[in-house]
Amino acid sequence: MSPTAMQDDDHPQLVLPGDRILYDPSSQKIKIGPGLQQEDTLLIGTKLGVLHKAAGNRWWIDSNQRRYIPATNENILGIVTHRISEGYRVDIGAAQPATLDQFAFEGATKRNKPNLEVGTLVYAKVTVANKDMEPEIECLNQSTKKADGYGEIKGGHLFRVSLAMARSLLDPSSPLLKLLSQSFPFEIAVGMNGRIWINAAQTIQVITAANILQKADGKPVDKVEKLIRAELKQMKERMDVT
Numbered sequence: 001m002s003p004t005a006m007q008d009d010d011h012p013q014l015v016l017p018g019d020r021i022l023y024d025p026s027s028q029k030i031k032i033g034p035g036l037q038q039e040d041t042l043l044i045g046t047k048l049g050v051l052h053k054a055a056g057n058r059w060w061i062d063s064n065q066r067r068y069i070p071a072t073n074e075n076i077l078g079i080v081t082h083r084i085s086e087g088y089r090v091d092i093g094a095a096q097p098a099t100l101d102q103f104a105f106e107g108a109t110k111r112n113k114p115n116l117e118v119g120t121l122v123y124a125k126v127t128v129a130n131k132d133m134e135p136e137i138e139c140l141n142q143s144t145k146k147a148d149g150y151g152e153i154k155g156g157h158l159f160r161v162s163l164a165m166a167r168s169l170l171d172p173s174s175p176l177l178k179l180l181s182q183s184f185p186f187e188i189a190v191g192m193n194g195r196i197w198i199n200a201a202q203t204i205q206v207i208t209a210a211n212i213l214q215k216a217d218g219k220p221v222d223k224v225e226k227l228i229r230a231e232l233k234q235m236k237e238r239m240d241v242t
Helices: 163-169 176-181 203-215 221-241
Strands: 013-015 020-022 036-039 042-045 049-054 058-062 075-084 087-091 098-105 121-128 136-139 151-153 157-160 186-190 195-200
Touching (some): 075 186, 075 195, 157 203, 203 221
Antiparallel strands (some): 075 121, 186 195
C-alpha cells in the first residue's frame, strides 16, 4: 500500500490500522498522539479513526474509543490508588495503572519526597507508553526541572468528558473555554484521558462550569453558546435567591 500524502486539519481523513501517512521530517519536531506510531518519515495508524493535525505539529487520530490509551508526552489527571516502595500506582483511566516514581517531582530527594495519600489527584505527563509495559508518569517538566503546574491538585471538582472533548478543549482555536472565561474567572486542568479538574471562587460557579463542559460534549458551537447563556442565567438566579 502506498503511503498517504500529508494532510492538514482542514481536510481530515479516515485512517485504518496499518495505514501509512507521510509527513515532512524537515519541519518542526512532530508530536504524536493517540492512534499513531512513528517509523522514520512515516506515521502508522494503529486504530480506526479520523486523522488530525494541529498547531505545534501535533498529530493524532480521533475515534469513538471510551478507554484512554496512554501516549507519551500527554498530560493526564490521575488518582493515587496505592503506595509502593518506589512511588505510587495511579489510576489514569487506562487498562493498566501507571507508575509514578517518588523522585518524579520538582526537588524530590531521599530526604525530601512528596507524601501522597491514596485518593490524591495529580496532574502529570506520560513518559512511558508501551503496550508491553505499564505506563509511567511524572509530575515534572524535564526541560525546566520545575513542576510548572504538574503535581498534586487540591480542592475543586473532578469530572469526566469524552476523550474527543478533552482534546478539543486543548485546541487554542476552541471557543468554549474562551466563552466561559468571559463570565467568571476559573482554574482548569484538562487531561487527555478525559478527566477535567476545575475550581472557582464560588461553589456554584464550579458546578455551573462543570455542567456546561459536560453538556457541551459533542455539541456544535452554535448550540454551545445557547447552552452557556442558559446555564449562566440559572446560576445568576440561584445566586440572587441566596
